[in-house]
Amino acid sequence: MLRVEGIEAGYGGLPVLKELTLAIERNEAVALIGANGAGKSTLVRAICGLLPLAAGRILQDGREIQRLPAHERTRHGIAVVLEARHLFGELTVRNNLELAAAHGERHGTAQRKFHLDDVIELFPFLRTRLDAAVQLLSGGEQQMVAIARALLLQPELLILDEPSTGLSPKVVREIVGALATLRSGGMSILLVEQNVALAVETADRAYVMALGAIVRELDAAAWKSVLGDETLLQAYLGS
Ligand SMILES: Nc1ncnc2c1ncn2[C@@H]1O[C@H](COP(=O)(O)OP(=O)(O)O)[C@@H](O)[C@H]1O
Numbered sequence: 001m002l003r004v005e006g007i008e009a010g011y012g013g014l015p016v017l018k019e020l021t022l023a024i025e026r027n028e029a030v031a032l033i034g035a036n037g038a039g040k041s042t043l044v045r046a047i048c049g050l051l052p053l054a055a056g057r058i059l060q061d062g063r064e065i066q067r068l069p070a071h072e073r074t075r076h077g078i079a080v081v082l083e084a085r086h087l088f089g090e091l092t093v094r095n096n097l098e099l100a101a102a103h104g105e106r107h108g109t110a111q112r113k114f115h116l117d118d119v120i121e122l123f124p125f126l127r128t129r130l131d132a133a134v135q136l137l138s139g140g141e142q143q144m145v146a147i148a149r150a151l152l153l154q155p156e157l158l159i160l161d162e163p164s165t166g167l168s169p170k171v172v173r174e175i176v177g178a179l180a181t182l183r184s185g186g187m188s189i190l191l192v193e194q195n196v197a198l199a200v201e202t203a204d205r206a207y208v209m210a211l212g213a214i215v216r217e218l219d220a221a222a223w224k225s226v227l228g229d230e231t232l233l234q235a236y237l238g239s
Pocket residue numbers: 011014016034035036037038039040041042043
């Protein structure tokens with residue numbers, strides 16, 4: 001469904017992504033792993049339209065989307081949970097979710113799968129916190145609001161940039177559980193994650209990134225046994 005073809009992008013004069021190519025098929029969960037500074041977040045920004053390309057193409061279901069502004073890409077079924085979340089802290093949880101839902105409703109094509117009730121079912125704590133200002137929630141709760149908000153954009157592909165970083169083990173379990181539920185509901189997922197053990201639980205296969213390029217592609221079999229592959233973990237993740 002998503003094809004990234006030979007893209008190049010960076011910041012000012014600094015090139016980061018170098019002829020990077022990857023693909024995510026429908027109903028697939030794919031992990032993107034790599035050390036700090038490898039360019040994972042830069043790739044996420046390029047895919048969702050927050051960073052212009054210097055070269056290459058991004059295709060969603062065969063249509064070029066690399067020239068569309070970020071908000072238009074959600075219409076093509078791509079929603080992203082950025083590292084910094086970018087929630088409206090002074091607004092309530094409900095307001096944050098409703099803003100996304102309103103945008104999601106304007107999609108011509110999507111079948112509007114997610115309603116407020118659905119994201120509450122996925123993250124039950126939301127029910128009692130709907131009228132709280134987002135800035136009063138814990139980091140873990142904010143992350144779940146950010147994921148819920150992304151779902152209300154009615155994506156076919158959900159991109160998450162290091163969703164577990166800095167969160168308690170309990171919240172991480174909740175998020176992993178929610179991703180599993182989404183997977184079984186047919187959601188395609190691109191999971192950027194430094195915690196390989198966690199990514200293995202969610203993703204079917206993986207790409208390894210280093211210095212702005214994809215340096216390894218792990219098929220389902222290689223990915224399943226990645227935790228035993230000391231050489232790979234050492235070489236690309238320094239762990
Ligand atoms: N806003 C920015 N301006 C300039 N350089 C940046 C910016 N964001 C990231 N970089 C640089 O781009 C490279 C890739 O960073 P990033 O995509 O954040 O990596 P990762 O997410 O894999 O840790 C790093 O060298 C980083 O210093």
